[in-house]
Amino acid sequence: MIERLESRLDRREIEKARRDSHARRRPRPCGITVHPGHGCPRACSYCYIPEMGFRFERARPYRLSGEGMVLALLYNRGFEPGREGTFIAVGSVTDPFLPELADKTLEYLRTFSRWLGNPTQFSTKSAIDGEVAESLARLELPLNGLVTILTPDREKASRLEPRAPRPEERLETITELSKAGLTVDLFFRPILPGIVGLEEAEELFRMARDAGARGVVVGGFRVNEGILSRLKRSGFDVSEIVNRANRPIPKGRKQVYVRTGDIKERLLRIAREVGLTPFGAACCACASAAQVPCPNRCWEGPFCTECGNPACPV
Numbered sequence: 637m638i639e640r641l642e643s644r645l646d647r648r649e650i651e652k653a654r655r656d657s658h659a660r661r662r663p664r665p666c667g668i669t670v671h672p673g674h675g676c677p678r679a680c681s682y683c684y685i686p687e688m689g690f691r692f693e694r695a696r697p698y699r700l701s702g703e704g705m706v707l708a709l710l711y712n713r714g715f716e717p718g719r720e721g722t723f724i725a726v727g728s729v730t731d732p733f734l735p736e737l738a739d740k741t742l743e744y745l746r747t748f749s750r751w752l753g754n755p756t757q758f759s760t761k762s763a764i765d766g767e768v769a770e771s772l773a774r775l776e777l778p779l780n781g782l783v784t785i786l787t788p789d790r791e792k793a794s795r796l797e798p799r800a801p802r803p804e805e806r807l808e809t810i811t812e813l814s815k816a817g818l819t820v821d822l823f824f825r826p827i828l829p830g831i832v833g834l835e836e837a838e839e840l841f842r843m844a845r846d847a848g849a850r851g852v853v854v855g856g857f858r859v860n861e862g863i864l865s866r867l868k869r870s871g872f873d874v875s876e877i878v879n880r881a882n883r884p885i886p887k888g889r890k891q892v893y894v895r896t897g898d899i900k901e902r903l904l905r906i907a908r909e910v911g912l913t914p915f916g917a918a919c920c921a922c923a924s925a926a927q928v929p930c931p932n933r934c935w936e937g938p939f940c941t942e943c944g945n946p947a948c949p950v
Contacts, residue, residue: 637717637751641707653704659711665932666919667723667757668715670705672744673697673737676730678761680797681866682826684858685729687889695730697740702747709752717752719778723922723931724748726758733762742771749777755926757918759784759823761800764809769816778926781813782823782853782918787832788840795870796831803840807847814848819925821915824903825855827896830876831867837903841910851913851943853921854903858891897938904941914941923948 642650653659658670676685679692686692700708709715715722726732732741741758748756759782772779785806787793793803800806813820822844824837841852859877864885867874878885880895900916907914915921916939923930924945934940935948 638707638710641703641710641751645701645703645707649701649704650707652700653708654711656700656708658700658705658708661712663712663714663722666917667725667755667922667931668709668712669725669728670709670744671698671729672726672732672741673730673734676734678731678797678799680800681870681872682796682828682857682863684863684891687860687862687891688729689889690729695734695736697737702743703751705744706747706751717754719753719755719926720928721752721754723919724752724754724756725918725922726756727760731760731762732758733760733764733768738762738768742768745772745775745777745779749775753777755922755928756780757782757922757925759918760809761785761797761806762809763801763805764812766812766816769812769818772813773816773818778928779818780922780925781818781820782921783810783813783820783849784823784825785840785844786824786828787836788843789836792832795872796828798870807843810844810847810849819850820848821921822849822852822912823855823918824852826857827854827894827899827903828857828877829880829894829896829899830874831872834899834902834906838906838910841907841912845910845912849912851915851921851924852907853915853918854900854907855918856896856900857894859885859894860889860891861885861887863891900939904939908941913943915943916941920945
């Protein structure tokens, strides 16, 4: 595959791919993150990208072409191509369907479909229309879409995520993706103790189900002084977050985990009660959509919900 791609690309693109971070970054247990761009103007108050060295600014498409990105992944000795290979997560440090990045994201996904076929997942807060949803559904790729919504309360959402589409617009994204035939789940991450309550979450879960979501991924929260300051400036009481931090809140880029296991268990139970498939991690949802075993061995952890994935040895 490397030889075939190198024969199609010019020397400059080959060298860019060889030197790129995707060619050497070790995959996480749940897969490798692929960045279709850098920067994000959303400025969500809980976001960790400033602590990773990125800015709340206009997003810039990534420098590699679609085939260049595939080549970079193939150069990575930790990456295994194919349906039972390394999971790919598109997003992470930006929203892959920002207007500035949507074309690049589609280019990458089409190229993954043509060359790789790996289980692929994207996470977004964007408003995706029916035309884009149908183009995603046509890909020969085991694809799972995650749509992030934390609250149905428009006023609260505007303080948490000041430049993101309204919750109802994102529910419409779930509807469009689902109508097109894509496997789509609500992404309820991060858990924000003392800010978003269980009743609020249950209302949101019902709305996501009615919009066409298959399930919900419930995720934890990391925090440092910068994130706490942004939440406080947005008018939120962060005392419960501080009380649940597993060690003193650090300054700078380092982050600490907030203890949310008890809340997560209750949220997963609520999800099942309202008719959504509950997932304790994003990789579980991706594995279930592709019907392959989860490489993170989530079935051995405390939050395995027996999602019905026939490939997992539960």
